[in-house]
Amino acid sequence: MDSAPPLGSTVALPAEWRDFFALTKPRVMTLVIFSGLCGLLAAPGEIHPILAFTAILCIAIGAGGAAALNMWWEADLDAGMKRTSKRPLPSGRMDPTSARDFGFALSGASIVIMGLGVNWLAAAILAFSIFYYAWIYTVWLKPRTPQNIVIGGGAGAFPPLIGWVAVTGDITLMPVLLFLIIFMWTPPHFWALALFVQIDYAKVGIPMMPVVAGEKSTRRQILIYALLLLPVTLAPWWIGGTGWVYGVSALVLGLIFVLLSAQVGLRVTGSDDKMLPEKRLFGYSILYLFVLFGMLAGDRLATVQGWQ
């Protein structure tokens, strides 16, 4: 593995703070912060704004710590893929030990601050989510099974659950449904990406679904998950946990998701296909989750204001 570039003969140039920041996967963190914030805003009950800020900060720092540990573990794999070869570790701008220590420090700090500042149930779920991503997904599942994305999706599904529990202090059906929404959303989202970057994954031996089961099977599974996702997103409305603002939004957004997934799922491609429907589905899936969770928070606001 490469280490930080040397100066002179025996001293390494210290990594820049920007490289440490890059280890936290800031773009992924945006979605983590947003879904965590929406879970927090949608939860019934009150939380002081400073404690709410602390909870979201801890979710973000915890996600950043888990991401740094992921990059530390996967540095060799990242070096072999065009999409990830410019990251701080594979490009040699940072030594692995710094990345590992940074990841553990962020993870530990986020759990302790969440526990002392907000509540220990939220801290325990945060700790489990970091362990889930950094070990169950990164170390255990990802290199072993093409179902890695399905089970690993659980790691990204924790933020709204943690945000909710930060307010209520307990777990009910609603935050579990929020968890399930992201859990069911992850496979079609990620497999759409895996379809148009499959050459990269195949090169480093990661058993992504398109590599192991083939394109046709992956496309069918994208459609199946999109169909399963629709009732899961409507469940909070059915059980009375949200009002029509969320319910109608989930229905419309979900139908578009199914439509775009059907375009991908029922398609047969040639060797030099531009994969436009796959790219469209991947892009829409990100927008979908932002709007869906935004509507969840908007629904709560509408209820509090007496508009529904």
Added chain:
Amino acid sequence: MMNDPLDHVHLSKEESELYRARQRSRNKVMGIVLGSLAILFFAISIVKIAAQVTGKH
């Protein structure tokens, strides 16, 4: 007292400046992070104490 890694290494002026610039930049960011955390911990303490005084949890 910690040793400076540059004490026992001969670097050119440019290399030494680059090394120091990186250190300064990291130290500034670390200072901002630690200062922000101190303010956050103070604010959390005030909120917790106020909640206990008013009987809220």
